[in-house]
Amino acid sequence: MAALEFVLLWGSLSTGLAYQWPKTLLSSINPLIGSGGPEPNLSGGMIPSVGPPFASTRWVAQNQANYVSATPFNYTELYATNGSVHGFQGTRQPAIWMGESAWAAIVPGMTSGSPEDIIITDFDARGLPKIPGTETFGVALYSVGLTFPKFGGSTVNVLMSASSRVGHLQFTFEKGPEDSSAPYLFLPTTRPTTIFHNPNIFETIYPNGTVQISPENNEICGSNTEMQDWIIAPDSTKEAASHFTGWYCARFDTPFPIYGVTQGNTISEKANSGSGEEIGAYAQFEFPTQSNTVTINVRIGTSLISADQARYNLDAETSSFDISKTRVATENAWAEKIGRFQVETDGSSAADSNKTVFLTGVFHAMQYPYEVHEPTLGTPRYFSAYDNAIHDGESYSGYSIWDTYRAEWALTLLLAPERVPGMVRSMLQDYEEGGWLPMWKNMIETNIMVGTHADSLLAEAVLKGFGGGESGSGDIQPTFTAKELTTIWEAAWKDASVPPHGDDSGVDYEVRAGLSTFFAEKASGKGWVANDIHSESVSRTLDYAYDDHAVAVLSTRLPSHIVEAHTPNLLQLQAQFYGDSLKQNNVTTFLNDRALINPWTVWNTTASSPAVVTGGEDIKGFVQARQRDGSWAAPTDGFTEGDRWVYSFAFVHDIGELVKKRGGNESFSKSLDEFFDGGWVDFTNEPAHHTPYLYALAGAATYTQERVREMAYINYNNTPNGLSGNEDCGQMSAWYVFSAMGFYPVNPVSVNLPVPPFIPPSHWSIAKNQYYDQSTKSYVLRIRAPGAETKPYVRSLRINGRVVEAWEEPLISHDEIRYGGMLEFEMSETAENWGGGRGAWTRNVTDYASPSAFHLNGNVEHVEL
Ligand SMILES: *[C@@H]1O[C@H](CO)[C@@H](O)[C@H](O)[C@H]1NC(C)=O
Numbered sequence: 106m107a108a109l110e111f112v113l114l115w116g117s118l119s120t121g122l123a124y125q126w127p128k129t130l131l132s133s134i135n136p137l138i139g140s141g142g143p144e145p146n147l148s149g150g151m152i153p154s155v156g157p158p159f160a161s162t163r164w165v166a167q168n169q170a171n172y173v174s175a176t177p178f179n180y181t182e183l184y185a186t187n188g189s190v191h192g193f194q195g196t197r198q199p200a201i202w203m204g205e206s207a208w209a210a211i212v213p214g215m216t217s218g219s220p221e222d223i224i225i226t227d228f229d230a231r232g233l234p235k236i237p238g239t240e241t242f243g244v245a246l247y248s249v250g251l252t253f254p255k256f257g258g259s260t261v262n263v264l265m266s267a268s269s270r271v272g273h274l275q276f277t278f279e280k281g282p283e284d285s286s287a288p289y290l291f292l293p294t295t296r297p298t299t300i301f302h303n304p305n306i307f308e309t310i311y312p313n314g315t316v317q318i319s320p321e322n323n324e325i326c327g328s329n330t331e332m333q334d335w336i337i338a339p340d341s342t343k344e345a346a347s348h349f350t351g352w353y354c355a356r357f358d359t360p361f362p363i364y365g366v367t368q369g370n371t372i373s374e375k376a377n378s379g380s381g382e383e384i385g386a387y388a389q390f391e392f393p394t395q396s397n398t399v400t401i402n403v404r405i406g407t408s409l410i411s412a413d414q415a416r417y418n419l420d421a422e423t424s425s426f427d428i429s430k431t432r433v434a435t436e437n438a439w440a441e442k443i444g445r446f447q448v449e450t451d452g453s454s455a456a457d458s459n460k461t462v463f464l465t466g467v468f469h470a471m472q473y474p475y476e477v478h479e480p481t482l483g484t485p486r487y488f489s490a491y492d493n494a495i496h497d498g499e500s501y502s503g504y505s506i507w508d509t510y511r512a513e514w515a516l517t518l519l520l521a522p523e524r525v526p527g528m529v530r531s532m533l534q535d536y537e538e539g540g541w542l543p544m545w546k547n548m549i550e551t552n553i554m555v556g557t558h559a560d561s562l563l564a565e566a567v568l569k570g571f572g573g574g575e576s577g578s579g580d581i582q583p584t585f586t587a588k589e590l591t592t593i594w595e596a597a598w599k600d601a602s603v604p605p606h607g608d609d610s611g612v613d614y615e616v617r618a619g620l621s622t623f624f625a626e627k628a629s630g631k632g633w634v635a636n637d638i639h640s641e642s643v644s645r646t647l648d649y650a651y652d653d654h655a656v657a658v659l660s661t662r663l664p665s666h667i668v669e670a671h672t673p674n675l676l677q678l679q680a681q682f683y684g685d686s687l688k689q690n691n692v693t694t695f696l697n698d699r700a701l702i703n704p705w706t707v708w709n710t711t712a713s714s715p716a717v718v719t720g721g722e723d724i725k726g727f728v729q730a731r732q733r734d735g736s737w738a739a740p741t742d743g744f745t746e747g748d749r750w751v752y753s754f755a756f757v758h759d760i761g762e763l764v765k766k767r768g769g770n771e772s773f774s775k776s777l778d779e780f781f782d783g784g785w786v787d788f789t790n791e792p793a794h795h796t797p798y799l800y801a802l803a804g805a806a807t808y809t810q811e812r813v814r815e816m817a818y819i820n821y822n823n824t825p826n827g828l829s830g831n832e833d834c835g836q837m838s839a840w841y842v843f844s845a846m847g848f849y850p851v852n853p854v855s856v857n858l859p860v861p862p863f864i865p866p867s868h869w870s871i872a873k874n875q876y877y878d879q880s881t882k883s884y885v886l887r888i889r890a891p892g893a894e895t896k897p898y899v900r901s902l903r904i905n906g907r908v909v910e911a912w913e914e915p916l917i918s919h920d921e922i923r924y925g926g927m928l929e930f931e932m933s934e935t936a937e938n939w940g941g942g943r944g945a946w947t948r949n950v951t952d953y954a955s956p957s958a959f960h961l962n963g964n965v966e967h968v969e970l
């Protein structure tokens with residue numbers, strides 16, 4: 106919202122000499138945003154890590170041991186002023202409430218060689234105090250100076266950078282005047298670790314691993330079987346996933362005359378290998394005669410395949426021990442994302458701060474899901490924990506889809522189109538190897554959250570052009586083969602039609618648990634997930650309805666012969682749903698009916714809540730859980746990260762009907778007021794994210810303009826506590842990024858900023874498009890909102906020169922900006938009529954250019970702010 110002028114460039118990832126994107130904005134990113142907070146739920150759960158976009162491992166200074174609810178780095182005032190660093194970790198923990206797996210780490214230390222001065226392995230004991238003022242955070246380089254209290258005056262200066270699968274660190278040890286000590290680098294390889302499982306149990310376990318030391322090659326390699334979330338994987342995948350192993354190979358630029366294996370606190374000097382619990386290895390170095398300093402560079406390759414592959418990754422991604430080369434390569438990778446933005450503000454410090462929140466949002470959003478495939482001479486390959494096998498192809502992990510289907514995926518389609526085919530194929534592989542599309546994949550399915558929103562991801566990707574090439578757009582090159590399109594359909598249709606194994610007892614994969622009671626019988630008056638069988642029943646009912654909508658969209662966008670040939674059981678499901686009377690055999694109609702009928706079965710028209718803040722009549726009509734027999738459960742039952750207030754706004758694919766059910770635009774808007782001002786809104790969790798935009802769909806865009814700023818102000822800022830809730834793989838930030846640009850995908854499968862990376866050079870959007878930029882080979886979307894820093898209201902909008910009249914619905918269509926374009930907002934200090942202003946009911950009819958031109962079309966999408 107600080108955008109005075111805001112330019113977004115996209116496209117252009119293809120051939121030819123790569124454009125050098127500017128790096129200047131990288132220094133505006135604040136990697137500390139979201140790394141602190143009073144407790145795990147009220148923290149971004151992000152870490153100030155280094156590594157390129159979508160990095161396999163991200164490297165971070167550790168100040169606590171990480172596990173579910175604790176990230177490796179937790180910012181506190183105490184840490185900032187007088188903290189200690191306990192090591193440097195390459196982590197794959199994707200979110201604060203998820204587990205770690207296949208990590209690697211390295212810890213500097215010093216010893217005098219006397220018997221009591223041994224390698225310190227214990228996490229707490231090995232911490233080294235920071236030298237005040239030395240710690241710096243960047244996207245590609247972290248640095249810190251540490252002291253050795255037991256060796257007065259001795260220090261180590263650490264630089265840390267990383268490529269996707271390789272940590273690159275430089276340690277410069279300096280000994281104090283009276284020291285004859287020797288520095289070492291310790292590689293903890295297995296550790297006592299904490300796993301979390303039902304019912305709310307934290308348990309310590311001791312994963313096994315191995316270490317191999319090759320002093321002749323200056324190398325230490327190791328393996329570790331830790332995968333904290335294995336415990337919550339579906340039973341059917343547990344055996345295969347139990348073979349999961351992470352590998353690393355560390356190569357030093359300096360020979361190490363002394364080395365050894367550690368196990369717990371036991372040190373075996375000169376041992377070349379070891380295995381088991383709490384295992385580690387160390388390399389000890391000497392200060393050159395006549396010198397008080399020694400600098401050691403180390404590159405640590407990681408792999409999910411083997412130690413050899415870790416070594417291969419090391420050589421493939423980093424060609425030298427010169428850390429500045431690794432840093433520059435990673436900066437260039439970030440510049441390709443961040444440098445696509447040009448944000449101009451009024452230059453005030455408040456505006457600069459907002460700009461930092463915005464750019465850091467892009468930085469967060471472009472980290473997930475993260476790549477787990479590994480390079481070879483030819484096609485990349487990946488280890489799959491679903492079937493304990495190595496396959497050819499690209500694969501990704503860290504899919505928090507219940508969160509990311511809302512806006513993060515839309516942003517990925519826009520900013521990282523080159524990744525989309527691989528990310529989609531990765532989901533298809535999970536389906537083929539594990540039986541279902543992912544829900545929350547953290548190396549393996551974890552059964553966290555509800556719904557099968559991968560359906561939405563697939564539908565949105567296909568809708569935005571990542572399909573097979575459609576009739577009428579023949580010049581768009583197909584992304585997926587007919588076989589892949591078939592798998593896309595089969596997997597989504599399976600979600601929509603097959604209940605999980607054990608649907609009425611303990612499910613294996615959660616997918617659409619309750620589907621057999623939910624979808625079965627409209628004819629006999631059902632249509633909901635029964636609350637006395639399944640937890641989170643209201644959220645499931647609503648989420649499955651939205652997913653049905655997504656699969657319906659998909660059914661219209663895939664080649665019809667594929668859909669017709671691969672929709673088993675349709676007749677039977679229809680007969681069950683409608684009763685026997687209707688046999689139309691049309692999957693689109695069937696899914697649309699389910700999407701538009703079933704969610705309203707949990708709408709209790711007489712349920713009410715006093716309008717405490719807005720006064721007047723009670724707010725009427727709320728979603729409410731229902732039992733198997735149709736009776737209503739308690740109003741507090743059945744919700745996932747929310748309550749009946751926020752879930753009553755969850756009908757994103759049927760907003761028009763929702764507005765009617767709440768009594769029309771005026772009373773619907775008042776219910777939104779009560780939601781925001783009555784203390785019901787909770788932006789720390791995702792179900793609230795689209796709610797500020799709903800006013801605009803009820804003809805009262807002014808309130809959207811105010812609420813979006815209010816939510817941005819309350820929930821985001823440029824400090825370590827600057828995210829009010831968990832980042833959830835980019836969704837918190839994606840909301841901010843879209844909102845600052847001026848719109849939001851309320852119904853993600855209906856609004857698109859399309860990304861056509863497979864457009865041939867002959868396509869008109871390149872050959873004859875004033876918004877195509879030759880030098881950057883990108884489409885340019887220009888968003889102008891002069892004065893937006895202090896003027897929150899919209900007076901007018903022009904899209905590519907076309908005036909969006911005040912009485913029109915404030916919608917921007919996909920086609921208007923899919924190949925770049927120009928949005929020109931005229932801002933105002935006071936509320937305006939544009940987008941319906943404060944609503945027809947509060948204003949003089951004469952204010953309108955054309956009051957009769959109002960029309961109801963609630964179904965879609967986003968607005969401006
Ligand atoms: C960080 O550490 C502090 C101090 O131990 C703790 O109070 C806080 O809950 C932690 N924050 C997070 C997000 O874990």
Ligand SMILES: *[C@@H]1O[C@H](CO)[C@@H](O)[C@H](O)[C@H]1NC(C)=O
Nearest residue numbers: 145146147174305746747790
């Ligand atoms: C917050 O954290 C607790 C555990 O401390 C968890 O049980 C609870 O579900 C979380 N709340 C939300 C809304 O995520």
Ligand SMILES: *[C@@H]1O[C@H](CO)[C@@H](O)[C@H](O)[C@H]1NC(C)=O
Nearest residue numbers: 186187188189232233234235
């Ligand atoms: C800083 O922390 C160390 C422990 O790491 C402690 O001994 C020292 O007293 C602390 N100093 C201050 C000023 O708090």
Ligand SMILES: *[C@@H]1O[C@H](CO)[C@@H](O)[C@H](O)[C@H]1NC(C)=O
Nearest residue numbers: 310311312313314330381382
């Ligand atoms: C580690 O190996 C030992 C010995 O084989 C075994 O008893 C233990 O269960 C293993 N630990 C884990 C976490 O699997």
Ligand SMILES: *[C@@H]1O[C@H](CO)[C@@H](O)[C@H](O)[C@H]1NC(C)=O
Nearest residue numbers: 665690691692693694695697
């Ligand atoms: C299915 O119904 C939709 C309307 O809901 C229609 O557009 C489509 O053509 C129908 N498909 C078939 C195969 O009849």
Ligand SMILES: *[C@@H]1O[C@H](CO)[C@@H](O)[C@H](O)[C@H]1NC(C)=O
Nearest residue numbers: 709710711712729737738740
């Ligand atoms: C709404 O729920 C209450 C119980 O909470 C129930 O008594 C009432 O009948 C429900 N209303 C409708 C229209 O079903």
Ligand SMILES: *[C@@H]1O[C@H](CO)[C@@H](O)[C@H](O)[C@H]1NC(C)=O
Nearest residue numbers: 770802803804959960961962
């Ligand atoms: C409600 O608002 C929508 C969105 O602007 C508009 O299309 C519709 O005509 C309004 N309804 C009434 C009854 O004014």
Ligand SMILES: *[C@@H]1O[C@H](CO)[C@@H](O)[C@H](O)[C@H]1NC(C)=O
Nearest residue numbers: 107455456459814817818894
């Ligand atoms: C900064 O963002 C807030 C919302 O967080 C907004 O209200 C304010 O106007 C912005 N300030 C500037 C100077 O851009």
Ligand SMILES: *[C@@H]1O[C@H](CO)[C@@H](O)[C@H](O)[C@H]1NC(C)=O
Nearest residue numbers: 945946947948949950951952
């Ligand atoms: C309607 O117009 C009259 C006369 O201009 C003005 O006094 C009144 O405040 C207006 N009402 C609203 C709601 O704007």
